[in-house]
Amino acid sequence: MAKKIRVGIIGVGNCFAGLIQGIEYYKKHKDKKPVGLMHTKIGPYSFSDIEFVSAFDVGANKIGKTLDKAVFVYPNLVKWVKLPKSKVIVKEAPVLDGVGIYVENRIKPLKNPTPIEELRKEIEKEIRKSKTEVLVNYLPVGSQKATEFWAEIALKTKTAMVNCLPAFIASNKNWAERFRKARVPIIGDDIKGQIGATIVHRVLARLCDERGTTIDKTYQINVGGNTDFLNMLERARLESKKISKTEAVTSQIHKDVKSDKIYIGPSDFVPFLGNTKLAFMRIEGRMFADVPYSLELRLDVDDKANSGGIVIDAIRCAKLARDRKLAGYIPVSSYFMKHPLIQKTDDEARKIVENFINNKK
Numbered sequence: 130m131a132k133k134i135r136v137g138i139i140g141v142g143n144c145f146a147g148l149i150q151g152i153e154y155y156k157k158h159k160d161k162k163p164v165g166l167m168h169t170k171i172g173p174y175s176f177s178d179i180e181f182v183s184a185f186d187v188g189a190n191k192i193g194k195t196l197d198k199a200v201f202v203y204p205n206l207v208k209w210v211k212l213p214k215s216k217v218i219v220k221e222a223p224v225l226d227g228v229g230i231y232v233e234n235r236i237k238p239l240k241n242p243t244p245i246e247e248l249r250k251e252i253e254k255e256i257r258k259s260k261t262e263v264l265v266n267y268l269p270v271g272s273q274k275a276t277e278f279w280a281e282i283a284l285k286t287k288t289a290m291v292n293c294l295p296a297f298i299a300s301n302k303n304w305a306e307r308f309r310k311a312r313v314p315i316i317g318d319d320i321k322g323q324i325g326a327t328i329v330h331r332v333l334a335r336l337c338d339e340r341g342t343t344i345d346k347t348y349q350i351n352v353g354g355n356t357d358f359l360n361m362l363e364r365a366r367l368e369s370k371k372i373s374k375t376e377a378v379t380s381q382i383h384k385d386v387k388s389d390k391i392y393i394g395p396s397d398f399v400p401f402l403g404n405t406k407l408a409f410m411r412i413e414g415r416m417f418a419d420v421p422y423s424l425e426l427r428l429d430v431d432d433k434a435n436s437g438g439i440v441i442d443a444i445r446c447a448k449l450a451r452d453r454k455l456a457g458y459i460p461v462s463s464y465f466m467k468h469p470l471i472q473k474t475d476d477e478a479r480k481i482v483e484n485f486i487n488n489k490k
């Protein structure tokens with residue numbers, strides 16, 4: 130029987146609600162062809178080998194609840210399937226810079242939080258007791274300090290990390306080196322959706338570039354109606370997200386696009402959209418004989434199915450890295466993440482993933 134993957138969750142929000150319900154969906158429909166999975170197996174691991182064994186949040190309405198209940202608590206919006214009873218209780222995490230001004234009244238952090246050093250000890254104890262092997266970081270955009278707190282926890286407890294947000298850890302040379310020295314694998318940063326705005330924009334930009342045209346201007350505007358988008362209304366929290374999304378596209382174009390001719394970023398919160406994310410893209414350029422062309426695209430997609438479709442593979446690769454005693458930055462990040470340490474084309478990155486799974490250099 131295949132071994133299980135013991136996963137801990139930092140931030141029991143909408144993305145996690147999608148991941149856990151997606152896994153349950155596949156378990157419930159075992160007889161059907163598993164639509165939407167990029168890999169039914171990664172090494173010996175099937176989607177059903179992922180077990181959630183620890184979870185941490187700051188929301189007063191989530192802490193103390195079992196995981197199967199906490200994922201349905203407001204402001205989470207994913208309601209795809211019912212979940213079986215879980216024994217895992219959501220534990221308190223330190224707030225640090227995790228909660229922005231626009232989402233505070235929805236997340237409702239504990240009024241009397243436990244002092245941080247006490248929490249650190251309790252968290253380390255919980256991770257060891259639950260034998261967590263892979264920590265998945267789903268903190269809100271702008272949580273640099275909180276992410277660093279959890280990176281320290283991963284190093285101390287020797288737990289692999291999958292960093293789903295644009296707080297730069299895996300893509301920061303110093304942090305990557307610390308993970309390597311501690312013999313702990315890390316995959317990051319900022320999850321790239323299955324058919325998200327980033328991958329679509331990257332592939333289109335690369336196409337225009339490879340076909341010999343010059344891209345003069347491009348934009349990508351994203352809107353959505355969940356707490357992720359509400360949080361990103363706070364522009365000061367957005368800097369790393371814009372860097373991550375912009376570099377993901379510019380890395381695919383050979384000729385420089387002037388910085389005032391490119392705009393890529395989350396742009397507004399439209400409450401009634403819920404988890405629907407709309408992305409609007411435009412590329413303007415010049416082709417043969419300097420003749421101008423333009424293309425426009427509108428993407429309409431469920432934001433949480435989009436991230437779950439990738440995280441399910443990133444977790445299995447993190448576990449595989451652990452099994453093989455690999456440490457530090459894991460190159461599969463180029464495929465799964467918007468802001469890896471090393472940007473590749475998506476074709477190259479996919480080959481890296483396939484070679485990694487098949488244990489080829």
Ligand SMILES: NC(=O)c1ccc[n+]([C@@H]2O[C@H](COP(=O)([O-])OP(=O)(O)OC[C@H]3O[C@@H](n4cnc5c(N)ncnc54)[C@H](O)[C@@H]3O)[C@@H](O)[C@H]2O)c1
Nearest residue numbers: 140141142143144186187222224227268269270294356436
């Ligand atoms: N397609 C995608 O959905 C996608 C793609 C790339 C990156 N991401 C990133 O993934 C992250 C998670 O997204 P989401 O939609 O689940 O967000 P969310 O707002 O629904 O969930 C965040 C959760 O973190 C909790 N939290 C806040 N501060 C915390 C702290 N200090 N410690 C522990 N928990 C804390 C909140 O209570 C909430 O449960 C975001 O940063 C998002 O930008 C998502």
